Amino acid sequence: MKRRRITAASLILVLALLSLSFKCGDGSNGGPAQQTDQVKQAAKAADDIATTVNAMIKAKRDLLSSNLITKDESNQLSKLLKKVNDADRMFYNRVKQLAQFDATNKPNFATLFTSVTSAIDELNTSGVLGIRNADAKSKLSAFIATINIAVVTIKALLQ
Amino acid sequence: MDWLSIIKALLPLVPVPGVAEAGVLADIAAQLIKHIKAQSGKTTAQILEEAGITLDENDQMLLEDLAKGE
Numbered sequence: 001m002k003r004r005r006i007t008a009a010s011l012i013l014v015l016a017l018l019s020l021s022f023k024c025g026d027g028s029n030g031g032p033a034q035q036t037d038q039v040k041q042a043a044k045a046a047d048d049i050a051t052t053v054n055a056m057i058k059a060k061r062d063l064l065s066s067n068l069i070t071k072d073e074s075n076q077l078s079k080l081l082k083k084v085n086d087a088d089r090m091f092y093n094r095v096k097q098l099a100q101f102d103a104t105n106k107p108n109f110a111t112l113f114t115s116v117t118s119a120i121d122e123l124n125t126s127g128v129l130g131i132r133n134a135d136a137k138s139k140l141s142a143f144i145a146t147i148n149i150a151v152v153t154i155k156a157l158l159q
Numbered sequence: 160m161d162w163l164s165i166i167k168a169l170l171p172l173v174p175v176p177g178v179a180e181a182g183v184l185a186d187i188a189a190q191l192i193k194h195i196k197a198q199s200g201k202t203t204a205q206i207l208e209e210a211g212i213t214l215d216e217n218d219q220m221l222l223e224d225l226a227k228g229e
Contacts, residue, residue, distance in 0.1 A: 050217060057220045064229060074229040078221050079186075085217045 032099040039098050042109075042157045045150040046092040049116070052150070053085050056143040068136040076130070077140075080123040084147075087115040101157065110158045117155075120147055189225035196226070 035043075060077050063069045069077075091112050101109065124144050131137040195206050203223045207214065214222070 050215075054217050054220075057217060057224070061220075061224070061229075071229055074224065078224045078229065081217075082221045082225070085221065089215075 032097065034099060036100040038101050038157050039095060042101075042154050043092060043095045045153040045157075046088055046095060046116075048150040049088045049147050050085065050092065052143055052146045053081055053088070056140065057081060059139060059143065063133075063136045063139065068133045069131055073127075073131055077123070077127045080119070080127040083119040084116070084123050087119045091116050106158055110155075113154055113158060117151055120144070120151065186225065189222050192222060193226040 057078075060069070060074055060081070064071065064074045091109075094109070094112060098105070098109075124141075128137060128140045128144055131140060192203050192206055195201065196203065199206075201209075203219070203226060207219065
């Protein structure tokens with residue numbers, strides 16, 4: 001009975017995680033043969049966001065182990081970082097399938113990117129700015145600033 | 160706990176590519192990992208490997224943290 005429950009739980013886990021798989025690579029497979037520089041720049045910037053999220057997760061872990069943030073603060077950051085990562089993954093995957101931006105598809109990508117910027121704003125306002133320790137808040141704010149550089153790049157490409 | 164009811168409730172959420180839904184699924188997955196770990200003593204990496212799931216590093220780290228409530 002116990003084994004059956006573990007098997008059932010594993011099955012649910014598989015179903016839940018299948019939709020979460022995210023790989024940022026060099027785009028050598030699956031994408032169009034020729035992409036404009038603008039599309040490549042947008043993909044690179046989206047990948048930069050994922051890389052910064054990765055560094056921020058590691059920093060969050062260090063801050064928790066140093067007792068500079070609480071477990072609740074860490075948990076809140078994890079939830080918000082997940083939103084950013086998911087939104088960025090969706091944007092990145094769509095861009096990687098694109099050959100070029102044009103007047104027709106730009107508004108759609110701009111709308112899609114709004115999900116990313118909203119998640120980043122929420123990470124900042126509901127996560128980082130609520131951190132009580134000033135040093136920890138400062139360190140985490142630096143990651144938000146780095147992410148926002150990539151955001152500015154993508155917004156410019158979508159105008 | 161009726162696992163079939165959970166599966167029935169979860170299945171409609173799985174194919175939805177929305178950000179909010181993905182967040183819900185992540186919470187569910189984290190809780191399931193926690194449950195399986197408690198019952199089997201396996202690590203998160205072992206559970207994912209046995210399930211044949213490959214996640215990007217960000218997702219795996221966040222799921223580990225969420226499963227620990229961190």
